[in-house]
Amino acid sequence: MSKQENKDKLSVYEYAKSLNMSSKEIITILKRLNIPVNNHMSVMENDSVARVEQFFKDIKSNAAAKRENTGRAEAPAKSPAPASAGGSQTPKSSAGDHSGQRGDQGRNVPHNQEQKHHKNQQEKQVSMNNKSNNNSSSASGSTQAVQERSNRQSGGSHMNQSSRPQNSQGNGQSQGRGPQQNRNQNQGGGARNDASRSGNNGARNNQPNRGGGSNGTGGNTGYAGGNRGQGGQGGQNQGQRKGNNNNYNKSGKNFDDNRQGGFKNNNRGGKGGRGGRGNQNHQPPREKIDNTPKKIIVRGTMTVGETAKLLHKDASEVIKKLILLGVMATINQELDIDTILLLAGEFGVEVEVKIPVEDDRFETIEEVDDEADLKERPPVVTIMGHVDHGKTTLLDAIRSTNVTGAEAGGITQHIGAYQVEINGKKITFLDTPGHEAFTAMRARGAQLTDITIIVVAADDGVMPQTVEAVNHAKAAGLPIIVAVNKIDKPDANPDKVKQELTEYGLVPEEWGGETIFVNVSAKQKMGLEDLLEMILLVAEVNEYKANPNKRARGAVIEAELDKSRGPVARVLVQHGTLKVGDAFVAGNSFGRVRAMVNDKGRRLKEAGPSTPVEITGLTEVPQAGDPFMVFEDERKARSIADKRATAQRQSDLGANTRVTLDDLFRHIKEGEIKDLNVIIKADVQGSVEALKGSLEKIEVEGVRVKIIHSGAGAITESDVILAAASNAIIIGFNVRPDSQTKATAEQEKVDIRLHRVIYNAIEEIEQAMKGMLDPVYKEAVIGHAEVRSTFKISKVGTIAGCMVTSGKISRNAEARLIRDGIVIYEGKIDSLKRFKDDAKEVAQGYECGITLDNYNDVKEGDVIEAFIMETVQPK
Numbered sequence: 001m002s003k004q005e006n007k008d009k010l011s012v013y014e015y016a017k018s019l020n021m022s023s024k025e026i027i028t029i030l031k032r033l034n035i036p037v038n039n040h041m042s043v044m045e046n047d048s049v050a051r052v053e054q055f056f057k058d059i060k061s062n063a064a065a066k067r068e069n070t071g072r073a074e075a076p077a078k079s080p081a082p083a084s085a086g087g088s089q090t091p092k093s094s095a096g097d098h099s100g101q102r103g104d105q106g107r108n109v110p111h112n113q114e115q116k117h118h119k120n121q122q123e124k125q126v127s128m129n130n131k132s133n134n135n136s137s138s139a140s141g142s143t144q145a146v147q148e149r150s151n152r153q154s155g156g157s158h159m160n161q162s163s164r165p166q167n168s169q170g171n172g173q174s175q176g177r178g179p180q181q182n183r184n185q186n187q188g189g190g191a192r193n194d195a196s197r198s199g200n201n202g203a204r205n206n207q208p209n210r211g212g213g214s215n216g217t218g219g220n221t222g223y224a225g226g227n228r229g230q231g232g233q234g235g236q237n238q239g240q241r242k243g244n245n246n247n248y249n250k251s252g253k254n255f256d257d258n259r260q261g262g263f264k265n266n267n268r269g270g271k272g273g274r275g276g277r278g279n280q281n282h283q284p285p286r287e288k289i290d291n292t293p294k295k296i297i298v299r300g301t302m303t304v305g306e307t308a309k310l311l312h313k314d315a316s317e318v319i320k321k322l323i324l325l326g327v328m329a330t331i332n333q334e335l336d337i338d339t340i341l342l343l344a345g346e347f348g349v350e351v352e353v354k355i356p357v358e359d360d361r362f363e364t365i366e367e368v369d370d371e372a373d374l375k376e377r378p379p380v381v382t383i384m385g386h387v388d389h390g391k392t393t394l395l396d397a398i399r400s401t402n403v404t405g406a407e408a409g410g411i412t413q414h415i416g417a418y419q420v421e422i423n424g425k426k427i428t429f430l431d432t433p434g435h436e437a438f439t440a441m442r443a444r445g446a447q448l449t450d451i452t453i454i455v456v457a458a459d460d461g462v463m464p465q466t467v468e469a470v471n472h473a474k475a476a477g478l479p480i481i482v483a484v485n486k487i488d489k490p491d492a493n494p495d496k497v498k499q500e501l502t503e504y505g506l507v508p509e510e511w512g513g514e515t516i517f518v519n520v521s522a523k524q525k526m527g528l529e530d531l532l533e534m535i536l537l538v539a540e541v542n543e544y545k546a547n548p549n550k551r552a553r554g555a556v557i558e559a560e561l562d563k564s565r566g567p568v569a570r571v572l573v574q575h576g577t578l579k580v581g582d583a584f585v586a587g588n589s590f591g592r593v594r595a596m597v598n599d600k601g602r603r604l605k606e607a608g609p610s611t612p613v614e615i616t617g618l619t620e621v622p623q624a625g626d627p628f629m630v631f632e633d634e635r636k637a638r639s640i641a642d643k644r645a646t647a648q649r650q651s652d653l654g655a656n657t658r659v660t661l662d663d664l665f666r667h668i669k670e671g672e673i674k675d676l677n678v679i680i681k682a683d684v685q686g687s688v689e690a691l692k693g694s695l696e697k698i699e700v701e702g703v704r705v706k707i708i709h710s711g712a713g714a715i716t717e718s719d720v721i722l723a724a725a726s727n728a729i730i731i732g733f734n735v736r737p738d739s740q741t742k743a744t745a746e747q748e749k750v751d752i753r754l755h756r757v758i759y760n761a762i763e764e765i766e767q768a769m770k771g772m773l774d775p776v777y778k779e780a781v782i783g784h785a786e787v788r789s790t791f792k793i794s795k796v797g798t799i800a801g802c803m804v805t806s807g808k809i810s811r812n813a814e815a816r817l818i819r820d821g822i823v824i825y826e827g828k829i830d831s832l833k834r835f836k837d838d839a840k841e842v843a844q845g846y847e848c849g850i851t852l853d854n855y856n857d858v859k860e861g862d863v864i865e866a867f868i869m870e871t872v873q874p875k
């Protein structure tokens, strides 16, 4: 607890995270305690923390007292064996961790497996405490603090049964720990750190997954968890959270492993006593013969009433149990699966969770493999850079010089990517150079690339698209290697390139930075080996790995309809191994791999991670960037493809999933957004810098503005694609998108905000982040007219002879004059005439004369955009 106080003030979110709970749960508790709280970003005052802690304690002690009573009443003569005393459950496999653990402490048995479990247990405890216990040493005092806290949350509760009889035996847990146990504690801590760095803690630790309970990080079982004293339940619940992924991966077998299997395995942890390991030899005999089922199957959330029915209990009995678990519920209240698991555990009922995995959204299935199953794989590289700086030449040069001996002479085939070999290691190059293609793929959800090479011509230096490429690579969070090309040219100046790139955060290693620069000449084939070696170096540092021993998944690089072979897809296998005969889904199409050819034109039977292959056997042509995955049979693949097609149709019609300023606050409130990604385009660099500087200073409740790209010039399609891929909004200052860009933005649902006053742009963002943006008016462009000629008439000014090219121009609309994508005037239309007559409006395809209010510098080729301000229904 004292550690808690030492902490700097945390937000609800951070606090919840430190307890492995959700913000929602903490907010519920705060509300229940009448502590004012707004959302997950609200600050947790020390007092609030203390009260929440107290709340946990109260619940815990209530539960302990209650259990003690029940324990006495139900099993007075129970064996002191720790696990069996814990009420109804003696965990089987996964629960074995907990029970074994308790046993360990008492017995100090240096049994390997049990130690492992023990370690896992510690890991979990520590990881739950990651805020406060980083410094916690092996001293059992601090251990106790750690445990105490973890106990409050979830599985830890079973450790905490100090009030229970069996603990008299197992009290070594935290106080009487022998040296060996202390060491374990340390190991646990260390492991936790590792794991959490990888963002993967539970999963990694879970490796054998036998100990679902202690391994799972799903301590997020809610404050209710504090009550559950039963190890088995704890195990059950936590394991289930993560078990989903782990089971999938570790099995090494394919299909079903991501489904209920995961739950099922872990659930056994919740089962009372059946098959308990070794020393947990006796299961407490059921005291009363009742009709409580041994096992229930849960397929999703249920109301209290439904749960009670399933458990063959009275609703009142269930509600009572829930109160003890810290959940105030009415009969019609929905219970989430975690709570149902807890509840069932309280009644000693095993739960099998059968949540239909959304196979149709298979790209979202996260797979976490056992470290042991991961094998090194070739890095996947994309080449980007300014036009004519030599991307294609470089790709060709690498390809032609680095084919392996055996393959030399083979006919190379364009399959969207190719592999070269150097020093016995392979590198995969995607051979559609350019950041647009790269980001377009990313926008479709395909993250194919590991490393980007930015090609800069040494005689030309950093150009606009070089900067774009750098920003696109950075937005994707990828390592960058700079290939300074054309060094054979007499006017080549590689140092200038280095100098220029420092401005964009790419500082060469020799200047103290971290970016690798390699001088090459694609044309003369100089420096290519260096470049490849540097790629391998980056790959080595980043340890790109994949598990080849599972069903394949990856993404479509490109696809087309071949006259003789039907739909052909070129895919990059990213995980697993793709085999001829595999049934698969690619995007919304499906098929069975009929034939598979590599980039050398050779037929393959199998293709492992990072291998590009061309496959035939599809029913339709998928799109570049579509995810693909292998399924157990064609029937399944067909049904998934169908579902995906339907879902896509619906989402095409449906809501906008991209962030917009109008719904930004909602995203922030729901914790979906940590950074507001922004792309800035302005007429001059000065304005870009000014906007950048001001926007970067904005911070509202921990959410910051992150400028992912900026530049002077019109808003381009590439900007829109980057925004779509990075969930960004675009701010245009005195610039406009052209019509094609606008159409793409509409299609991709990218929010473009155009301003002429910097202050307004900043204020708009700030207000949106605070949820105060309530746009009453929104601009609606009604038409465009192109200036075909101009006439100067004294006293009137310059009349623009125009052709209305889209929509209409209305006399009372507002107008802006655009020259080369840049807004040079914004104001009112002064007069609108058809021939000599005043006109109210002029439609597309008609000529008209326009004068602008107080503005005469109109030139041929300018575009007049007419717009009106419309009221917007507040969302």
Ligand SMILES: Nc1nc2c(ncn2[C@@H]2O[C@H](COP(=O)(O)OP(=O)(O)OP(=O)(O)O)[C@@H](O)[C@H]2O)c(=O)[nH]1
Pocket (backbone or CB within 6 Å): 385, 386, 387, 388, 389, 390, 391, 392, 393, 394, 433, 485, 486, 487, 488, 489, 520, 521, 522, 523, 524
């Ligand atoms: N001297 C010299 N010329 C080169 C070198 N690399 C490429 N070039 C030339 O530069 C021109 C452009 O090369 P590309 O490979 O087409 O450039 P790119 O970046 O792929 O161009 P886009 O596909 O249009 O974006 C060609 O005429 C090449 O022959 C080099 O190392 N030295």
